Amino acid sequence: MMSQWRAALCGGSAIFAINLGAGAQNAPPFPGGRASAPTIGQAPLYDPQQLPAQRGQVLQFTLTPRGVIDGLILTDGTEVKTPPHLSAEIAYCVKPGDTVTIHGLRAAALPLVQAVSITDDRTGRMVIDSGPPGPGSGLSAPPPPASWTGGPSAGLNALFPGITEVKGRVRMSLHGPQGDVNGALLVDGTVLRLPPPQAYRFATLLQPGETVVAEGAGIATPIGRVLEVQQIGASRQELSLVETPPGPDRSRRPFAPPGPEFAPPGPPRP
Numbered sequence: 001m002m003s004q005w006r007a008a009l010c011g012g013s014a015i016f017a018i019n020l021g022a023g024a025q026n027a028p029p030f031p032g033g034r035a036s037a038p039t040i041g042q043a044p045l046y047d048p049q050q051l052p053a054q055r056g057q058v059l060q061f062t063l064t065p066r067g068v069i070d071g072l073i074l075t076d077g078t079e080v081k082t083p084p085h086l087s088a089e090i091a092y093c094v095k096p097g098d099t100v101t102i103h104g105l106r107a108a109a110l111p112l113v114q115a116v117s118i119t120d121d122r123t124g125r126m127v128i129d130s131g132p133p134g135p136g137s138g139l140s141a142p143p144p145p146a147s148w149t150g151g152p153s154a155g156l157n158a159l160f161p162g163i164t165e166v167k168g169r170v171r172m173s174l175h176g177p178q179g180d181v182n183g184a185l186l187v188d189g190t191v192l193r194l195p196p197p198q199a200y201r202f203a204t205l206l207q208p209g210e211t212v213v214a215e216g217a218g219i220a221t222p223i224g225r226v227l228e229v230q231q232i233g234a235s236r237q238e239l240s241l242v243e244t245p246p247g248p249d250r251s252r253r254p255f256a257p258p259g260p261e262f263a264p265p266g267p268p269r270p
Contacts (some may be wrong), residue, residue: 065228068269
């Protein structure tokens, strides 16, 4: 009974309040052409409509080093942060050029919003953060909507496993949910990602208007381009190594399944 009810409402999962897949695209329209967006599964504990609202046009997505959407950039320069577990839903709900209404918490000293809900004003589709997924669900980069076209940018290869180089002018610094600098957005749309301590170290290079050269592991897909920076400088002759914290082997291809370092510990040795 429960599976039939979910299927009738476009296949929403228990952790998302709004379905953004193909079923929502075929839902009956509101008067004036807006597509209905029924609430599906578990509703959020608190009403997002009570939070401050901001309206703007989407310039592009921001991505994690693994190609997962973690926010939006609006054309007025506002950086909207979203949790990675909403990545696929956001990819199907909005696209660059859409006007959206965002409910969330605004930073006091930065053009930064921690989003709780995002609504596409034209279609009425909405994504609501109802909490992280359950154990074992994992994260992956969202598949691009079928209506999207385009390919990798020159200089970044899709799922490129080795070292690549980008050069460009910084449009704006990028931040984490707590306001810590963790990269930069170039004028050509490429996202540079660095660990926050290293982003602070190279803060002067990540300021708007600065020209940077960066080397690292790059990903380019129709939803965006991102480079996990391993070296950065004002020119190729001035590249400095970006120190990375201890962690998984970074030589694996992007989107590769977790390696043994993520496996549960074995039984104690005798």
